[in-house]
Amino acid sequence: MGPVHHDGAGEPTFEPMIQIDMEIKAFVSAWRHCDYVSTYMARMISQNRSDSVRHSNLFSSAFNELLEVAFRMRHADGELACRVSRHGATDRIELTFPCVPEERQFYEEAVSQVAGSEARERYLNSVSGDLAPSREVVLLELAIDYNATFRLDEAGADTITLVVDLPLEGLPN
Amino acid sequence: MNPYLLPRFETQYDINDQEFSISGIVRPQSIDELAPSIALLKDSIDRVRGILYVNIRRLTQMNNTAFHAFSRVIIDACRARPDLKFVVITSSVVGWTTRKFGRLSGIEPNITVEEYDSEFYPGQTFLEEGGFIPILRTQTKLTWRHERTILPRHGMQPGIVMADICCGIGDFAVLVQREFEPSRIVALDHARTSLAYARNVAAEFDIKRIEYTYGDASEMLLEDDQFDLVTCRHSLQVFNNPKLILKELFRICKPGGRVYITNEKNSHCLGEPRADSIQWTYNEVAKLWAHFQMDIELGPKSRRYLIEAGFEDIRVESFMITNHDGDPQDFADVIAAWENVYAGEMATKRGDPPAFIRRFRQGFQDHIFAALHPKGYAGWPIWVASGRKPL
Numbered sequence: 280m281g282p283v284h285h286d287g288a289g290e291p292t293f294e295p296m297i298q299i300d301m302e303i304k305a306f307v308s309a310w311r312h313c314d315y316v317s318t319y320m321a322r323m324i325s326q327n328r329s330d331s332v333r334h335s336n337l338f339s340s341a342f343n344e345l346l347e348v349a350f351r352m353r354h355a356d357g358e359l360a361c362r363v364s365r366h367g368a369t370d371r372i373e374l375t376f377p378c379v380p381e382e383r384q385f386y387e388e389a390v391s392q393v394a395g396s397e398a399r400e401r402y403l404n405s406v407s408g409d410l411a412p413s414r415e416v417v418l419l420e421l422a423i424d425y426n427a428t429f430r431l432d433e434a435g436a437d438t439i440t441l442v443v444d445l446p447l448e449g450l451p452n
Numbered sequence: 453m454n455p456y457l458l459p460r461f462e463t464q465y466d467i468n469d470q471e472f473s474i475s476g477i478v479r480p481q482s483i484d485e486l487a488p489s490i491a492l493l494k495d496s497i498d499r500v501r502g503i504l505y506v507n508i509r510r511l512t513q514m515n516n517t518a519f520h521a522f523s524r525v526i527i528d529a530c531r532a533r534p535d536l537k538f539v540v541i542t543s544s545v546v547g548w549t550t551r552k553f554g555r556l557s558g559i560e561p562n563i564t565v566e567e568y569d570s571e572f573y574p575g576q577t578f579l580e581e582g583g584f585i586p587i588l589r590t591q592t593k594l595t596w597r598h599e600r601t602i603l604p605r606h607g608m609q610p611g612i613v614m615a616d617i618c619c620g621i622g623d624f625a626v627l628v629q630r631e632f633e634p635s636r637i638v639a640l641d642h643a644r645t646s647l648a649y650a651r652n653v654a655a656e657f658d659i660k661r662i663e664y665t666y667g668d669a670s671e672m673l674l675e676d677d678q679f680d681l682v683t684c685r686h687s688l689q690v691f692n693n694p695k696l697i698l699k700e701l702f703r704i705c706k707p708g709g710r711v712y713i714t715n716e717k718n719s720h721c722l723g724e725p726r727a728d729s730i731q732w733t734y735n736e737v738a739k740l741w742a743h744f745q746m747d748i749e750l751g752p753k754s755r756r757y758l759i760e761a762g763f764e765d766i767r768v769e770s771f772m773i774t775n776h777d778g779d780p781q782d783f784a785d786v787i788a789a790w791e792n793v794y795a796g797e798m799a800t801k802r803g804d805p806p807a808f809i810r811r812f813r814q815g816f817q818d819h820i821f822a823a824l825h826p827k828g829y830a831g832w833p834i835w836v837a838s839g840r841k842p843l
Binding site: 313314326329330332333336337343344402403409412416423425447450 | 558
């Protein structure tokens with residue numbers, strides 16, 4: 280592996296790989312778009328992984344869940360930006376989408392709970408419960424099954440960026 | 453037909469095996485889309501006693517909406533019927549399945565998760581130990597002299613997209629890339645030791661455009677209609693169900709593309725002098741492989757297999773590796789490796805008596821004698837066959 284570059288804040292530099300921008304209207308016009316976008320982007324960024332087929336399958340599986348979360352928000356206007364970048368064994372997904380203040384609060388809480396010590400228990404309770412999986416459960420599952428970590432970035436007025444780091448290359452088979 | 457409406461998954465219930473299987477890509481927007489499958493699962497549960505197997509080996513993708521819906525039914529059944537056990541069979545090839553479904557056993561003790569792995573193939577472990585790697589390299593070196601001129605007659609040309617299924621240690625893929633420069637090679641095998649070796653070689657020699665992937669040839673993650681040429685060498689003869697592998701090779705091949713297979717007929721190995729002893733031993737090799745559910749006699753049957761799998765424009769030819777292909781010692785080394793595996797391991801495991809093993813070994817030794825004799829001749833025939841997937 281080459282030298283590790285860090286930005287000013289001390290975080291390693293993630294090299295951009297691929298980005299897809301879509302009008303929210305176009306995105307939510309068909310549910311299958313989640314599957315198409317996640318599958319296409321997974322294929323594109325997995326070519327140079329040690330096992331491209333396995334990596335593509337794992338990445339698509341995780342990314343699709345995030346896109347489904349974005350799809351279910353059903354915003355009428357604005358843009359959805361999906362950006363994937365890489366540092367070493369970690370792929371970073373950045374999803375930027377319109378977000379009203381109440382939703383921003385939900386994501387802030389969800390991201391803090393995912394990082395909490397009870398994440399696993401919360402996830403198991405949700406699986407054994409009656410309710411359909413919530414957005415929070417989707418994030419919990421990514422943290423538990425894919426070792427994903429989450430962060431929220433400001434992306435302007437009424438817009439947020441959900442930053443998800445996926446260390447899939449290091450996941451045991 | 454609108455592609456948005458095409459179902460991409462299938463659920464089945466096999467009453468004989470008490471097995472409910474889910475295959476394909478299951479990413480519904482709402483659980484309503486799963487209603488028939490959920491009803492089938494509930495019906496399956498109502499019918500079984502003891503254990504219900506839930507087979508997800510061929511499940512490529514499943515979103516949380518679907519996972520929750522199927523899990524809910526299984527968990528409820530555990531609570532309503534403590535007499536019932538569930539065994540979920542996942543695949544080691546599909547990275548997320550064991551982790552995701554494995555959580556269920558933490559919720560209900562009557563749910564267990566078993567990961568299906570290549571070890572389930574009978575007999576193949578004999579041929580996949582690390583010690584066999586040098587001999588595989590020598591074998592490929594010997595066959596390549598012939599195959600490099602044969603391959604263009606079976607669809608090989610520069611710029612194609614190809615897959616080498618059961619790629620072993622990957623040396624064939626490397627030779628193909630150097631000689632023919634396809635635009636992309638996906639090389640798949642189910643032996644992690646072989647793949648690790650292949651990746652090391654690729655890194656060491658800075659070989660690009662070969663993607664080594666872990667997978668099961670009988671149920672690959674690779675999508676339909678992808679490759680101009682699919683090669684599968686010396687492998688159908690090693691599987692107990694070659695038709696299943698061919699079905700998969702057919703699936704991933706592009707319409708108009710070709711599938712290329714090579715196989716042996718070991719009883720036709722020959723040598724002079726000491727022909728009778730050599731002949732006897734290789735006849736016994738065929739019986740020994742059959743005992744372990746492998747058909748080392750498959751070579752000439754390739755044409756039938758390809759026709760029955762739906763291919764057209766079948767092309768078959770054969771070639772003979774001999775002690776005159778380069779260094780006779782290479783050929784002798786290959787035979788010595790066969791003796792070690794067949795007489796030393798497989799015959800022993802079959803429980804053959806010492807007298808049989810002695811005679812069995814003698815045939816290999818005589819073949820080596822013929823190979824190294826200044827006036828000798830030793831041969832190992834291989835059948836090549838390919839078929840075109842209809843447009």
